Amino acid sequence: MKSQIVTFLIKCPDQKGLVAKFTSFFYEEGFNIVSCQQYVNAAANRYYMRIRLDAADTTISKETLETKFEKIAKTLNCNWSAHYESEQQNVAIMVSHTSHCLYDLLERQREGDLDCNISLIISNHTKLKSIADMFDVPFYHLPITKETKKEQETQVIELLKKYQVDLIVMARYMQILSEEFINQYPERIINIHHSFLPAFQGANPYQRAYERGVKLIGATAHYATVDLDEGPIIEQDVERITHESTPKTLKRIGADVERLVLAKAVKSHLQHQIIVSDNRAIVFPETGE
Structure with missing residues (x-):
């Protein structure tokens, strides 16, 4: 993956250890975390994250990244999407x-x-x-x-x-x-x-x-x-x-x-x-x- 900013939007049931699991995954894949924003709706027991990543130090492809992340997402019952800054809308x-x-x-x-x-x-x-x-x-x-x-x-x-x-x-x-x-x-x-x-x-x-x-x-x-x-x-x-x-x-x-x-x-x-x-x-x- 060429140098660019990648933004992940994540929502899932709230549970302990979510931040550690997500950030550890991106760290192990060589990403630098630019920003990490979170919100917990306690009434609905829902967790939301927007995390922006710098891909300058990783060579992972988009397909491989998303396939690997989906494995974690399934275990946590997550809905998520990944967005790449170089792809102008x-x-x-x-x-x-x-x-x-x-x-x-x-x-x-x-x-x-x-x-x-x-x-x-x-x-x-x-x-x-x-x-x-x-x-x-x-x-x-x-x-x-x-x-x-x-x-x-x-x-x-x-x-x-x-x-x-x-x-x-x-x-x-x-x-x-x-x-x-x-x-x-x-x-x-x-x-x-x-x-x-x-x-x-x-x-x-x-x-x-x-x-x-x-x-x-x-x-x-x-x-x-x-x-x-x-x-x-x-x-x-x-x-x-x-x-x-x-x-x-x-x-x-x-x-x-x-x-x-x-x-x-x-x-x-x-x-x-x-x-x-x-x-x-x-x-x-x-x-x-």
């Missing part, structure tokens, strides 16, 4: 006609804040093609109606396979994905919801927030699941407002929060900081990588 952005999240992601990727390849942009409108052209990213206009939904999603999936997409980001894509679509990409679709879930689900949240006289406006990034707006929450944030705020100012403030929340969620996914357990996302903090 391909990202598809799906968007309708609102530009702020799309532009923000493209700019962050261009500046190096998001380590990925934004392979394509898919939209059910043509309005944002100029932004795709500005960043030289392929843009695909795939309109959708109630009658053509299945056909359109088939076209989307064909594009995702063509570009070997690892992560799908719904950057204000105002369509509900079908169960069949979502099930093909578990924990690989991130959606930004323009309110602080679980409050104000569905459409037009800022008008309803205004009518309720809320004092905080927020945004939520989560993995898409078949239960609408109820997937594991990755990132949230809020901004304080006053009674003087109008639906228009709430929307403007909300857009700023959405940009930050979605970018943080995407970065956490790209850096392999997330372990999903049941319907919860365990998000380990960034360690300087």
